[in-house]
Amino acid sequence: MIRTSLTAAGALLLAACTAGSDEGARAGLDIPDIAATDISEQTMKDITEQLSSDEFEGRMPGTIGEEKTVALLTERFAAAGLEPGNNGSWVQEAPLVEITGKDFAPLTISGEGTDIALEYGSDWVGVTYREDAQTTLEASELVFVGYGVNAPERGWNDYEGVDMTGKTAVILVNDPDFGTESLEGPFNGKAMTYYGRWTYKYEEAARQGAAGAIIIHDTEPASYGWNVVESSWSGPQAYAQRGENAPALTVMNGWVQNEAGRQILEAAGQDADKLFAAAKKEGFKTVPLGLEASTSFSNDIRTFESQNVIGILPGTEAPDEYVIHTAHWDHLGRCTAAPDGDDICNGAVDNATGTAALVALAEAHAKVGPARRTLVFLAVTAEESGLLGADYYAANPVFPLDQTVGGINMDAFLIAGPSKDVTVVGPGKSQLDQFLEAALEADGRVSTPNPNPEAGYYYRSDHFAFAKRGVPMLYVDGGEDLVDGGTEAGAGVALDYRENRYHGPKDEYDPNWDWSGVMADLQLFYRLGRMLGMSTSWPNWNEGDEFKATRDETCTAAETGC
DSSP: OOOOOOOHHHHHTHHHHHTTOSGGGGTTOOOOOOOOOOOOHHHHHHHHHHHTSGGGTTOOTTSHHHHHHHHHHHHHHHHHTOEESBTTBSEEEEEEEEEEEESOOOEEEEETTEEEEEOBTTTEEEEOOSOOSEEEEEEEEEEEOTTOOEEGGGTEETTTTOOOTTOEEEEESSOTTTTOSSSOSTTOTTSOOGGGSHHHHHHHHHHTTOSEEEEEOOHHHHTSOHHHHHHHTSSEEEEEOOOTTOOOOOSEEEEEOHHHHHHHHHHTTOOHHHHHHHHTSTTOOOEEEEEEEEEEEEEEEEEEEEEEEEEEEOOSSEEEEEEEEEEEOOOOEEOSOOTTSOOEEOOIIIIIIHHHHHHHHHHHHHHHOOOSEEEEEEEESOSTTTSHHHHHHHHSOSSOGGGEEEEEEOOOOOOOOOBSEEEESSTTSBTHHHHHHHHHHHHTOEEEEOSOGGGOGGGSSTHHHHHTTTOOEEEEEEOSSBTTTHHHHHHHHHHHHHHHTTTSTTOOOOTTOOOHHHHHHHHHHHHHHHHHHHOOOOOOBOTTOTTHHHHHHHHHHOSSOO
């Protein structure tokens, strides 16, 4: 995942990320001093080049590219000195399902004096997560639920007092204090929380018993246009297969164009702007719209197996406590061809680099020797399809989550040369920030917060599957304040990659790359993993964070671990 470039506004937020970095903020945490070590640049080059070669065909799950990737990783994990991580096996089978909707009827909105027919694609899109050949939403009562948030720790419940059984929730994008210029507010102001992500909104609607959930699209709070929604939510949709006792699902989840959403509200006799403003205020009450929604479509269903690859370096004193390193090995396979006819999306930066980093870090830790805790190196599948491999692991963990201390995610190392900083995605969420600040001090660098906190990037990579289940996770990207050229040069590198190579056939390995910046970042990740591996502390989420209650509940029930 590639973010947008550093902005002046992001730089001004630096204090928010570093405010907790003094010794007082670290009181009570065991943060060992860790010396630098040798990390193989040759390993990074070799594995990145191999994984992104045409021979691997873009590493699409379920293809020969997956077979070659899994074989390479198991060979290199073993050579690095790791042990198989899944009860003697290097892999965890990850059963996936692909659902392709077709034959979409219009989304009709009906009621007294109202007969609206919204056309699929141009006005609305929808999917089902259920493995049903036919999906039918029939005369489901519409209820405007504001931002669709139920956050007990923040004293906020948009669903309070309403029975949603069989009804369809109409929901706004992002969270209630979106648009705030600061990071202050009931939902962290400008910074999106998990409550602002569409994944949460659909999950919460299902928990409330809703038959459907429809998000009203708006480009700015969504951070992408309707074209992205239409392309992303049409065609095949892949999911991790659901096990026994899985959470409830809605019948249908969808989006409507902003103007279509306003048309629905106005047909219900509501002033859309006043309703949107009311939803931002504490104490908002749901608004039954007196309208019903109906639609139907059929589904083609395909099931297939993919694999997560797991290697471990068992701990010495606390082998049943785990520190996890994650990176996704997959990419897009074959894609829209470049003008020269090349149609293999090689994914060199995204994410052959992160996968290579797992091996390079495993080698480095093994050479130094085991830590007191077990270090886990997890290469997950199907990130590009929606974090599916990570989500499957986190829902079916090889190592119990209440015994997982925390972790570090690595997703796409831009080749930009050395930087004075690193970019922290989601700063201020957990006590892992204190470990990061200690590691940065040892490295002589600083942290810069995500320059676009309103986009919710923390919730868009593999670590999120663990975070939402309570495990503290760090997501740190390369810096953009380059030693040679400063922030202007860093922004230029990011822009060039995003516009010319990201998710395209030209994300290819270049033997002339300058790896010095990547290797500096790997030194930081080594320190972080080793600090957590040698520590006796169990870092938690900060007070008020949306994931703290889950961690606390998990730890209260645990007989061992946290």
